[in-house]
Amino acid sequence: MKKSLADKIEEYLKVLIERSENRQIEIQRAELAETFCCVPSQVTYVISTRFNEKSGYLTESRRGGKGYVKITRLDNDDPLAQMSRNNLFDFLDRIKDEQIISRRENEMLKHLAVYAFKEWPSEERSRIFKAIEEALKDYLM
Amino acid sequence: MKKSLADKIEEYLKVLIERSENRQIEIQRAELAETFCCVPSQVTYVISTRFNEKSGYLTESRRGGKGYVKITRLDNDDPLAQMSRNNLFDFLDRIKDEQIISRRENEMLKHLAVYAFKEWPSEERSRIFKAIEEALKDYLM
DNA sequence: TGCAATTTGACTTTTGTTGACTATAATATA
DNA sequence: TATATTATAGTCAACAAAAGTCAAATTGCA
Structure with a gap:
């Protein structure tokens, strides 16, 4: 499959989550955008389409200095x-x-x-x- | 019998599936249309008439950038x-x-x-x- | 000849990408 | 302490890049 940029970012984040202690990661939007040579809003797009509640993720964020985006994978319950x-x-x-x-x-x-x-x-x-x-x-x- | 374009595309795809690892291929509609010098919707036609569930195939797709059509042959002989x-x-x-x-x-x-x-x-x-x-x-x- | 299969293309829908603008939080400064 | 500055993230709309839909036109058999 030809992966779109959004696919690649999704994959990258999922690996990070997988490797994390507690199924939770914290990134900086601009930094991640830099890594993938794209605009920051692309990251927002990926997060909102692939890491939303419907997909079993919880996201939290903060703007301003020391801002972040936190993504948590909600464990599958019944x-x-x-x-x-x-x-x-x-x-x-x-x-x-x-x-x-x-x-x-x-x-x-x-x-x-x-x-x-x-x-x-x-x-x-x-x-x-x-x-x-x-x-x-x-x-x- | 003179082979129609649809027949040729069908044949081509079946060869690809045969050669694939897991009876599954992924194509780009526009690209395949290019190969056969036809309009993209011709490919859609072939897929919907020859690779539907009734014939034992599962197709999946995505639109937009880096879109694709995935065809899987379900060989389930029982x-x-x-x-x-x-x-x-x-x-x-x-x-x-x-x-x-x-x-x-x-x-x-x-x-x-x-x-x-x-x-x-x-x-x-x-x-x-x-x-x-x-x-x-x-x-x- | 007449019907069913095929072929075509205009139009629609979905998905992805970008950038200008907005909102918010931390930090420096008066 | 109040205000200005800087550093983040969010929103939204325009545009791009696919695939899907549908019906008219064409073709090829029985």
Whole structure:
């Protein structure tokens, strides 16, 4: 297969994640762009198309000095937990779009939900995600 | 019998598949059209009439820069496995048409079904295809 | 001759690439 | 401390590079 630039960057990042300790990497957008001789927004494109939630990744970032993009591969849990995680994430995205929470809060809550309950059995995780969603609705709406 | 252009392209592709490592080739539509001095849609025609699922082939593709068409010959000689694979594929096409899954997911699932269980004995494959179909129904519907 | 298969090309959709502009965070400076 | 500067990342729209769709025109058999 003739690999597009986007394919190559994707591959590169996946190798990095594979080699990482905890399925999580932190890159600098401009630096990676430099490595691949492309514009920085190309990196953004790859991340948004290949490392989104639908593909099982969580991304967080910060602008400004010492900025970064962090990519975490969400371990495969059972379909039920995955579904309720997606529901929760959809909900969080919705209330972010409606400006009920900020972009930062959105990221924080996603991170929290994923990490805080990483070790729980996945059947419980499913209930936990639902509970989080309910609690937020109760609080915010 | 005078060979039509479509016949020649078909023959050409079959030779390529025969020579390939894994009964799978990847072409670029425009490039192949160039080779045969015809319009690209002629290639699409050949692929859709001669390399469809009914004839025992799986095709995948991507548009845009560095796009491709991938053709895989499914040689699965057990008629039972072949039938249940066709059933599964029909099901996947149906739920794609009903927009329960996307075109991309449709392709992905077909690919998965064919490749993940490539090495299984074909009698088991029949059961596996059915199990996949059931699991999807359970999950999606 | 008439029908089915083939061939063609205009138009559509999807995917990838680039760059100008915007937003945000850290740091230096008044 | 407030403000300016610098260093990041994000957004969006234009453009490019493929493959797909569809129907009209053509061809070749039975």
